[in-house]
Amino acid sequence: MLRILVAEDEKDIRELIAFTLRFAGFEVLLAVNGIEAVELAETEQPDLIILDVRMPRMTGYEACRQLKENPQTSAIPVVFLSAKGQEVEIQQGLDSGAEEYILKPFAPDELTDQVRDILRRSGYEV
Numbered sequence: 001m002l003r004i005l006v007a008e009d010e011k012d013i014r015e016l017i018a019f020t021l022r023f024a025g026f027e028v029l030l031a032v033n034g035i036e037a038v039e040l041a042e043t044e045q046p047d048l049i050i051l052d053v054r055m056p057r058m059t060g061y062e063a064c065r066q067l068k069e070n071p072q073t074s075a076i077p078v079v080f081l082s083a084k085g086q087e088v089e090i091q092q093g094l095d096s097g098a099e100e101y102i103l104k105p106f107a108p109d110e111l112t113d114q115v116r117d118i119l120r121r122s123g124y125e126v
Helices: 011-023 034-044 060-069 087-095 108-121
Strands: 003-007 027-031 048-051 078-082 100-103
Touching: 003 011, 003 034, 011 027, 011 108, 027 034, 034 048, 034 060, 048 060, 048 108, 060 078, 060 087, 078 087, 078 108, 087 100, 100 108
Parallel strands: 003 027, 003 048, 048 078, 078 100
Antiparallel strands: none
């Protein structure tokens, strides 16, 4: 079973994403901020990481950069899931090393489809 790490500081959104991905057959690990996400990624080695952009203690951009600079986590695909949809923010997310930038609000089936597509492009059987 493929494992996805979700870092989202808003509890309701975090639980919705977790429910959506578990329903689609993924194992889900949860983090409430960027620091926790970086630590969990290193110890748990998930197959995909979904980061919110605006989080306390460390932004998603900073977490992504740290993940991509660390040889243990640099190959894990990272996706941003954010309500911040201006072109400059999307570009900043992609520049920090993310594969994709998904906008909130999202439809659960669209999120699942996009996650599967990213995993397939990364060489996983989904």
